[in-house]
Amino acid sequence: AQSVAQPEDQVNVAEGNPLTVKCTYSVSGNPYLFWYVQYPNRGLQFLLKYITGDNLVKGSYGFEAEFNKSQTSFHLKKPSALVSDSALYFCAETGANNLFFGTGTRLTVIP
Amino acid sequence: EAQVTQNPRYLITVTGKKLTVTCSQNMNHEYMSWYRQDPGLGLRQIYYSMNVEVTDKGDVPEGYKVSRKEKRNFPLILESPSPNQTSLYFCASSLSLAMGPYEQYFGPGTRLTVT
Numbered sequence A: 001a002q003s004v005a006q007p008e009d010q011v012n013v014a015e016g017n018p019l020t021v022k023c024t025y026s027v028s029g030n031p032y033l034f035w036y037v038q039y040p041n042r043g044l045q046f047l048l049k050y051i052t053g054d055n056l057v058k059g060s061y062g063f064e065a066e067f068n069k070s071q072t073s074f075h076l077k078k079p080s081a082l083v084s085d086s087a088l089y090f091c092a093e094t095g096a097n098n099l100f101f102g103t104g105t106r107l108t109v110i111p
Numbered sequence B: 001e002a003q004v005t006q007n008p009r010y011l012i013t014v015t016g017k018k019l020t021v022t023c024s025q026n027m028n029h030e031y032m033s034w035y036r037q038d039p040g041l042g043l044r045q046i047y048y049s050m051n052v053e054v055t056d057k058g059d060v061p062e063g064y065k066v067s068r069k070e071k072r073n074f075p076l077i078l079e080s081p082s083p084n085q086t087s088l089y090f091c092a093s094s095l096s097l098a099m100g101p102y103e104q105y106f107g108p109g110t111r112l113t114v115t
Helices: none
Strands: A010-014 A019-021 A033-038 A044-050 A056-058 A064-068 A073-078 A087-094 A099-101 A105-110 B004-007 B010-013 B019-025 B031-038 B042-051 B054-057 B076-078 B087-094 B110-114
Touching (some): A010 A019, A019 A105, A033 A064, A044 A056, B004 B087, B019 B031, B019 B087, B019 B110
Parallel strands (some): A010 A105, B010 B110
Antiparallel strands (some): A019 A073, A033 A087, A064 A073, A087 A099, B004 B019, B019 B076, B031 B042, B042 B054
16 A cells, blocks of 8 residues: 655754654655645645656755655755744655645754 | 635534535636544545546545535535544645646645534
8 A cells, every 4th residue: 555654753953953854655666755844723835846857856945855766765854944944744645546645743943 | 816715714513413614726726635634644535526526535535525516616524423523624626637746735724523
């Protein structure tokens, strides 16, 4: 069965430090992968996506993600974390007619 | 402004009392979907619609109904709500007829409590 894994429920990072939120996917071949962010009391917002091509994808708010086919990973990264980046982050991959989400990682950026 | 709207945002109801959560999008999207979000489980798809009059089950369809009579609207119906349907519900829409590299736009969510 298709699945997306986010191995960390919680990630804490100090403001100004680089951050990484991990994601591994299951589909073989050429997956379509997404990152979404959810701020408190809000719906999910699209951050970035990987379709094909360059393994480093740049998205909104200074985020980027690195696609690694050999490790089936799509980790979200940012060079310098902001307190305002504190939120719940979801990785997702496309199925035939739907989107499979990971369980989410709560990122807390400590001032 | 391009958006997905849901109503109500918050709802407390009792077991067995039929309810409808409305969803509307103004982006002329073909694909619409309902998800529920539960702690530790992420988002799980309830139903989706590829176009008007075309709907299909997602991963957790039991206890829910949907309809797609107009392109912009995709209501979620709980005929006889039960406490295990207490959750946070999101409606989403996407440009694509078939899922591909098109991101989904999410509504603000409906927090439902069934007592």
